[in-house]
Amino acid sequence: MLDLAIIGGGPAGLTAGLYATRGGLKSVVMYEKGMPGGQITQSSEVENYPGVCEVVTGMELMECWPKQCMRFGLKHEMKEVLRISKKNSVFTVHLQNETVEAKSVIVATGSTPKRAGFEGEEEFLGKGVSTCATCDGFFYKDKEVAVLGGGDTALEEAIFLSKIASKVYLIHRRESFRAAPATVERAIKNEKIEFILNATVKKAYGNAMGLEGIILSKNGEEIDLKVPGIFVFVGMRVNNEVLKQEDGSYLCSLTEWGEVKVDLRMRTDVPGLFAAGDIRQEAPKQVVCAAADGATAAIEAISYVEKIGEVG
Ligand code: FAD
Ligand code: NAP
Numbered sequence: 001m002l003d004l005a006i007i008g009g010g011p012a013g014l015t016a017g018l019y020a021t022r023g024g025l026k027s028v029v030m031y032e033k034g035m036p037g038g039q040i041t042q043s044s045e046v047e048n049y050p051g052v053c054e055v056v057t058g059m060e061l062m063e064c065w066p067k068q069c070m071r072f073g074l075k076h077e078m079k080e081v082l083r084i085s086k087k088n089s090v091f092t093v094h095l096q097n098e099t100v101e102a103k104s105v106i107v108a109t110g111s112t113p114k115r116a117g118f119e120g121e122e123e124f125l126g127k128g129v130s131t132c133a134t135c136d137g138f139f140y141k142d143k144e145v146a147v148l149g150g151g152d153t154a155l156e157e158a159i160f161l162s163k164i165a166s167k168v169y170l171i172h173r174r175e176s177f178r179a180a181p182a183t184v185e186r187a188i189k190n191e192k193i194e195f196i197l198n199a200t201v202k203k204a205y206g207n208a209m210g211l212e213g214i215i216l217s218k219n220g221e222e223i224d225l226k227v228p229g230i231f232v233f234v235g236m237r238v239n240n241e242v243l244k245q246e247d248g249s250y251l252c253s254l255t256e257w258g259e260v261k262v263d264l265r266m267r268t269d270v271p272g273l274f275a276a277g278d279i280r281q282e283a284p285k286q287v288v289c290a291a292a293d294g295a296t297a298a299i300e301a302i303s304y305v306e307k308i309g310e311v312g
Contacts (some may be wrong), residue, residue, distance in 0.1 A: 003305050004298075005102035006030040006074075007091045007242055010038020011287045012108035012277025014065050015294030016301075017074035018105075023302045028073065029100070031093065033080035036069075037062035039110055039278075040287050043135065044126040044307045049287055061287070084251055086270060089194040089308060103308060104272040104301045107260065108241035108294060111278040111285070116148055116234045118214075121206030124249050128211020129204055130231050133157040134286060137164045138157075140229045146171055146214060147202055149233035155179040155187045157233055169225060171196045171216065199223070204230065238279055255281045266297035272304050 003025040006013045008257070009032025017030045030036070043058035052061060064132065070076065083094040084105055093100040112129035115121055121129055130136040137160065145165045147158040150172035156179075158170045170187065175197050177184045187193050199218035206212040211224040238258040243251045252268035252275075253261040260275035262268055268275055274297035277283060277290035 001025045001090070001254065002029055002093075002102040004028045004106065004301050005084075005091065005100065006106045006108060006159050007084065007093070008032060008038070008108035008110060008239075008277070008279075009034075009036035009066075009076060010108060010277060010290060011040065011062075011065070012110070012279075012290040012294040012297075013038075013106070014069040015106060015108045015291040016276055016298040017294075018069040018072065019219060019295045019298035020301055021072035021074045023298060025302055025305060026073070029075045029077055030144075031077050031079050031081045031095070031111045033050075033078065035078075036066040036076060038290075039112070043132075044127055046135070046287070047124060047138070048135065051280070054130070077271045084273075085243065085245060086251060089272065091146065091272065100127060103305050104274070106266075106274045106276055106294070106301060107278045108290075108297075109242060109279050110290075111236045111238045111259075113232070114235040114237055115202060116232050118201040118203060121208075121232070124204050124211045125207055127209075128206060128229050130229060131233070132285065133160050134284075135230055136229070136231075137161050140165045142166045143229070144169070144227050145229040145231065146201075146225060146227045146235065147231045148172075149175060149235075150177040150179060151235065152179045152183060153236070154231075154233035155183045157231060158193055159187055159190060162190050165229075166194070167192045169196055169227065170194070171199050171201060173200050174198065179212075194248065196223070196225075201230070240255050240279060259283070264296075265300045266293055267300060272301075274301055 040058040047055040091102045107168040144167040146169040199216045216223040252270045262280045264273045276293035276297040
């Protein structure tokens with residue numbers, strides 16, 4: 001039986017593996033369905049990871065993480081986890097053709113920004129199309145940008161971007177918003193935000209250097225908005241499927257948005273089950289925060305495993 005199974009090999013899962021093995025757990029496996037590194041490997045420019053002074057790509061940032069994190073015995077299995085279940089005090093990790101038992105589990109499967117579905121969205125992702133204002137907003141200092149969406153994230157991030165960009169076009173497909181009325185009010189009062197309502201993005205265009213503009217459709221007419229950046233905030237999909245049980249319930253408590261509820265030690269309401277990174281409630285959705293969560297969860301997993309019995 002494993003001391004610890006880690007689900008997901010992004011910054012949270014990798015750091016959890018480093019701390020768990022260096023902290024004394026003997027059998028720790030990190031299940032990552034793709035290459036370790038996580039969603040940050042999609043970013044073309046990262047400049048807010050402390051200690052890395054030059055602007056690097058997400059791939060460059062994550063290059064040596066797996067090597068460092070596996071130095072103390074963490075094993076990586078390139079497998080997709082289908083489900084985690086728990087009976088008595090033992091967890092079962094359900095894989096395609098096998099099951100593995102573990103004393104403790106850290107879920108670090110992240111969350112995935114939804115795509116709006118316009119032409120060029122994928123092509124210019126990381127080259128003008130962004131899903132993270134904290135990460136990429138600074139690249140548009142004193143430039144005009146667009147924000148797509150009408151929920152809390154879009155409105156809040158538009159307000160955030162208005163402090164950096166010279167102007168923010170808030171594009172929403174309807175006239176009313178899902179965002180809290182107080183947030184909408186703040187955005188309306190913000191002189192740097194211009195609303196373009198009842199409009200959809202048809203296409204993003206540009207060249208090899210990046211985005212040059214977007215084509216909108218509003219009341220049957222086309223609008224050519226020449227912006228170097230568009231932030232797409234049309235909802236998040238929390239990757240919580242592994243917690244779903246056969247009867248449709250979830251192994252631990254989730255928020256109304258599907259995020260895993262944790263305390264400050266990344267403990268869920270199921271003993272021995274921890275969550276770290278973008279999947280947990282109120283995650284700041286930053287690499288440095290996900291890594292810190294992973295370390296916290298691992299430290300807690302070590303004391304949990306020590307408490308329930310022999311390590312090894
Ligand atoms: P993730 O990085 O999402 O990793 C989760 C991992 O779990 C993935 O590798 C996935 O393959 C794996 N997984 C999921 N389900 C399963 C399963 N069932 N079985 C096995 N494996 C599974 N943050 C910053 O700090 N600075 C930035 O500049 C920045 N820029 C960004 C740019 C882009 C384009 C994007 C998309 C994000 C950016 N972020 C940035 C946010 C940052 O990438 C995330 O906050 C961080 O990666 C979260 O780490 P995580 O480990 O929680 O999840
Ligand atoms: P959301 O509430 O689901 O809003 C998504 C928005 O994107 C909606 O306005 C939707 O339009 C629009 N949209 C969806 N698909 C689209 C498409 N293909 N093209 C164009 N527009 C599209 O998502 P969110 O803003 O990320 O918030 C997620 C949850 O987290 C929400 O429950 C939110 O309240 C919560 N949250 C809370 C806070 C806070 O409390 N401070 C902050 C952030 C998020 P329609 O409205 O027409 O469907």
